Amino acid sequence: xxxxxxxxxxxxxxxxxxxxxxxxxxxxxxxxxxxxxxxxxxxxxxxxxxxxxxxxxxxxxxxxxxxxxxxxxxxxxxxxxxxxxxxxxxxxxxxxxxxxxxxxxxxxxxxxxxxxxxxxxxxxxxxxxxxxxxxxxxxxxxxxxxxxxxxx
Numbered sequence: 001x002x003x004x005x006x007x008x009x010x011x012x013x014x015x016x017x018x019x020x021x022x023x024x025x026x027x028x029x030x031x032x033x034x035x036x037x038x039x040x041x042x043x044x045x046x047x048x049x050x051x052x053x054x055x056x057x058x059x060x061x062x063x064x065x066x067x068x069x070x071x072x073x074x075x076x077x078x079x080x081x082x083x084x085x086x087x088x089x090x091x092x093x094x095x096x097x098x099x100x101x102x103x104x105x106x107x108x109x110x111x112x113x114x115x116x117x118x119x120x121x122x123x124x125x126x127x128x129x130x131x132x133x134x135x136x137x138x139x140x141x142x143x144x145x146x147x148x149x150x151x152x
Contacts, residue, residue, distance in 0.1 A: 022057040024050035037068040078137040103140040112146035
């Protein structure tokens with residue numbers, strides 16, 4: 001299973017701020033300087049509370065920290081966790097493959113027409129999935145494909 005996740009003092013401060021603003025508890029916080037965002041991993045079932053009515057909690061938090069805020073709902077199951085990160089409505093299937101070298105690869109299948117939405121502008125959603133999948137489940141690579149490409 002994954003190594004224990006160590007949080008910096010800044011990350012602990014951000015989690016504390018997140019909990020004060022939203023009333024929901026976050027189990028993790030990842031600062032992504034490249035994309036100027038902070039990703040909070042929220043406990044299962046706490047997404048609505050974290051977002052707030054009409055997204056008010058998130059807007060307040062973004063105004064305070066001056067960065068984009070993204071939320072991911074945690075799941076003990078790596079397949080569900082990846083679906084939560086990449087918009088479960090658009091993900092057709094997630095396959096986990098053990099490689100010969102012992103590493104794990106996740107292949108996320110999405111409709112070809114929706115692939116751009118799932119990957120995100122400049123690949124930011126795909127990057128978030130790679131970052132958190134490695135952090136929680138030691139999944140070394142996340143590929144986002146459409147089923148018609150798999151048959152080639």
